[in-house]
Amino acid sequence: MTLWPRSIAGRTFLVLLVGLFAVQVIALTIHALDRVEMQRAQQAREAIGRAAALWRAVLMADPGRRDAIARGFDLAEGMVASVDPRPLAPDHGLLAEPMGDRLAQGLARIGGPPHMRPREVLVGGEPRRLVTVSLRLPDGPWLNITARPPTPRPWSSPGFLAALALMTAAVAGLSFWAVRRTTRPIRDLAAAAERLGRDVNAPRLPETGPAEVAQAAAAFNTMADRISRFVADRTTMLAAIGHDLRTPITRLRLRAEFVEDEATRAKILADLDEMERMVAGTLAFARDEAAAEPMGRVDLAALLRTIADEANDVAGEEVVSVVAPDHLVVEARPVALKRALANLVGNAVAYAGGCVVRLSGPDRGLVSITVEDEGPGIPEAESERVFQPFHRLEPSRSRETGGTGLGLPIARTILRGHGGDLAIRNRSPKGLVATATLPA
Amino acid sequence: MAEPAPHLLVVDDDREIRDLLARFLEKHGFRVTAARDGRELRRLWPGSRFALAVLDLMLPGEDGLSLLRFIREEGRTPVVMLTAMGEETDRIVGLELGADDYVAKPFNPRELLARIRAVLRRVEAAAGQAEPRAATFRFAGWTLETARRRLVSPAGVEVPLTGGEYELLAVLAERAGRVLTREMLMDLLHGRAAGPFDRAIDVAVSRVRRKLDDDGKNPTLIKTVRGGGYVLAAEVERS
Numbered sequence: 001m002t003l004w005p006r007s008i009a010g011r012t013f014l015v016l017l018v019g020l021f022a023v024q025v026i027a028l029t030i031h032a033l034d035r036v037e038m039q040r041a042q043q044a045r046e047a048i049g050r051a052a053a054l055w056r057a058v059l060m061a062d063p064g065r066r067d068a069i070a071r072g073f074d075l076a077e078g079m080v081a082s083v084d085p086r087p088l089a090p091d092h093g094l095l096a097e098p099m100g101d102r103l104a105q106g107l108a109r110i111g112g113p114p115h116m117r118p119r120e121v122l123v124g125g126e127p128r129r130l131v132t133v134s135l136r137l138p139d140g141p142w143l144n145i146t147a148r149p150p151t152p153r154p155w156s157s158p159g160f161l162a163a164l165a166l167m168t169a170a171v172a173g174l175s176f177w178a179v180r181r182t183t184r185p186i187r188d189l190a191a192a193a194e195r196l197g198r199d200v201n202a203p204r205l206p207e208t209g210p211a212e213v214a215q216a217a218a219a220f221n222t223m224a225d226r227i228s229r230f231v232a233d234r235t236t237m238l239a240a241i242g243h244d245l246r247t248p249i250t251r252l253r254l255r256a257e258f259v260e261d262e263a264t265r266a267k268i269l270a271d272l273d274e275m276e277r278m279v280a281g282t283l284a285f286a287r288d289e290a291a292a293e294p295m296g297r298v299d300l301a302a303l304l305r306t307i308a309d310e311a312n313d314v315a316g317e318e319v320v321s322v323v324a325p326d327h328l329v330v331e332a333r334p335v336a337l338k339r340a341l342a343n344l345v346g347n348a349v350a351y352a353g354g355c356v357v358r359l360s361g362p363d364r365g366l367v368s369i370t371v372e373d374e375g376p377g378i379p380e381a382e383s384e385r386v387f388q389p390f391h392r393l394e395p396s397r398s399r400e401t402g403g404t405g406l407g408l409p410i411a412r413t414i415l416r417g418h419g420g421d422l423a424i425r426n427r428s429p430k431g432l433v434a435t436a437t438l439p440a
Numbered sequence: 441m442a443e444p445a446p447h448l449l450v451v452d453d454d455r456e457i458r459d460l461l462a463r464f465l466e467k468h469g470f471r472v473t474a475a476r477d478g479r480e481l482r483r484l485w486p487g488s489r490f491a492l493a494v495l496d497l498m499l500p501g502e503d504g505l506s507l508l509r510f511i512r513e514e515g516r517t518p519v520v521m522l523t524a525m526g527e528e529t530d531r532i533v534g535l536e537l538g539a540d541d542y543v544a545k546p547f548n549p550r551e552l553l554a555r556i557r558a559v560l561r562r563v564e565a566a567a568g569q570a571e572p573r574a575a576t577f578r579f580a581g582w583t584l585e586t587a588r589r590r591l592v593s594p595a596g597v598e599v600p601l602t603g604g605e606y607e608l609l610a611v612l613a614e615r616a617g618r619v620l621t622r623e624m625l626m627d628l629l630h631g632r633a634a635g636p637f638d639r640a641i642d643v644a645v646s647r648v649r650r651k652l653d654d655d656g657k658n659p660t661l662i663k664t665v666r667g668g669g670y671v672l673a674a675e676v677e678r679s
Contacts, residue, residue, distance in 0.1 A: 243524070245546075246524070246545045246546045247454055247457065247545075247546075249546035250454075250457055250545055250546040250547060251454070251456050251457055251460060253546060253547070253548060253549055254457065254460035254461055254463075254464055254549055255460060257460075257464050257467075257549050257550075258460075258463070258464075258467075269548075272546075276546050279546070293528075296598055297595075297596055297597040297598065298597065298598045298599075298600065299593070299597050299598065299599045299600070302599045302600050302651055303600040305647075305650075305651075306600040306601060306602050306605070309602050309605075309647060310602045310603075313602070313604065327597075329595075329597045334590070334598050334600060335528075338600060
């Protein structure tokens with residue numbers, strides 16, 4: 001069934017085309033058969049007319065010249081006549097029922113006024129293929145007329161093939177157009193669903209067109225509105241929580257400054273730092289700040305070096321190295337992109353103590369950034385789950401390193417917002433590699 | 441500490457934060473007056489000469505940006521803004537309106553303290569002649585926007601800088617044509633003296649040179665001056 005197309009448009013088109021072609025062939029055949037019938041009737045009329053004229057001419061003519069007249073007479077195609085002493089009709093087998101054939105019947109009735117009628121009429125032959133009529137002249141000899149009607153050739157009409165081709169082409173063109181038109185709403189719906197997956201505020205579908213299409217579009221729009229309201233509610237709630245936590249965290253930070261015990265104060269401040277990171281992460285994730293920042297041309301190579309330098313400054317030694325061309329310019333939202341890539345580098349430094357950042361491309365319209373570390377890696381089953389907000393591997397270890405469970409989801413959201421993507425997988429023999437792609 | 445303690449004005453609508461911040465800053469050698477909103481600020485302003493104002497941008501009634509405009513109309517008193525995390529626009533508008541620095545809430549008190557000290561030091565060093573407010577510097581096709589803390593190349597491409605690189609370039613651009621010794625740079629950037637083996641400045645300079653496509657062996661933009669200093673040698677246009 002490899003010829004069976006996969007798309008509705010293709011299938012409908014094929015069914016229509018085959019069906020209409022068959023209908024056309026049948027219609028043309030019926031038409032052709034009609035033509036055959038007409039051709040026969042006309043041939044018969046003509047043959048009968050000529051034969052009658054010949055009969056009269058032979059009847060009037062001098063007996064010695066009869067045969068010459070008969071042989072030279074202008075008859076219809078496929079007819080031969082002669083005047084002989086004996087009838088030729090019985091040679092072909094006499095017709096039991098001469099009236100069954102139009103030609104035989106007509107020839108048998110040649111005559112006219114009673115004094116011109118043949119003395120005797122014999123009809124022989126096979127219907128439709130050959131008819132021989134022997135008419136006895138008043139003085140004895142026979143006028144034999146043999147007619148072989150030409151085989152009708154209904155398909156030989158020069159217009160036939162052209163007509164078939166033209167009609168088939170017209171049908172194909174029209175059904176192609178109609179099918180495309182009818183299935184377009186389905187394609188639009190699929191495209192809209194795809195857009196909605198990327199951006200809940202993507203433009204809604206126009207609720208126009210045939211009733212079913214408009215209804216489907218309306219249902220889709222209602223669903224999109226519900227999803228977008230749900231996302232907005234969630235975002236507002238997260239943002240409100242994050243916002244409201246800022247004041248108490250600020251107060252606690254100030255209070256901690258008055259704690260006399262050095263060790264206790266350090267611990268309180270560390271806890272507050274972690275809380276702040278979580279609040280900042282939640283706010284960033286909830287607001288999708290990235291979307292608000294304008295796109296601009298950014299030197300990605302310089303951006304990666306900056307991230308590496310900052311990580312190295314914090315660590316006090318070279319933990320992050322960069323392998324990149326001198327410059328590589330991309331269209332991006334600089335602050336958001338820096339946050340996404342800094343999250344990847346930050347993870348590698350936290351879990352593996354360092355990493356190598358490589359920038360390559362553009363290759364087939366994409367530049368890729370890999371962050372390779374030699375840390376413990378992650379269980380294979382976790383490689384997608386780590387992109388879920390607040391998901392953490394081994395809570396105990398994460399808490400130690402201060403993760404919020406938002407770094408990777410934020411990074412992926414930002415990269416996808418740029419038209420790129422982010423994936424992570426284990427390296428062999430050990431370590432992890434995060435691969436970010438961006439349109440060049 | 442023979443000099444009188446600098447007098448700071450803290451404007452924040454949260455009473456606890458206001459009081460705690462006042463105590464914290466007093467503990468670190470400042471004299472502090474606190475105001476809860478725009479009305480109190482306008483009432484306190486005429487009688488006193490504050491060395492610096494710490495201004496929360498989110499205030500009930502008259503908002504922080506409008507108060508910032510008021511302070512700028514009154515004079516050159518430096519302002520450190522307290523902005524909400526993520527409110528980039530407020531921060532940028534604030535810097536463009538002439539605020540000297542900002543910290544995002546929830547802020548680290550020590551960071552705020554460091555910023556206050558740095559701003560006071562800068563104002564003192566400038567002694568009223570330079571305008572430390574947000575500016576755009578243009579040199580050799582490059583653009584350094586201080587409000588957005590970003591560097592744009594002659595081709596219109598944004599070249600990201602670390603915090604340290606940005607500060608260094610801003611300091612050099614503000615004082616273009618003047619030779620700054622390592623000690624001066626150390627003091628301007630970090631508020632401390634450079635040790636004899638301190639390489640921090642040299643590392644930062646080499647990184648900035650690389651980002652500016654300035655050949656380290658034969659630099660044309662940031663030149664090394666014999667005897668230990670650096671100068672931004674390009675023509676700088678300030679706007």
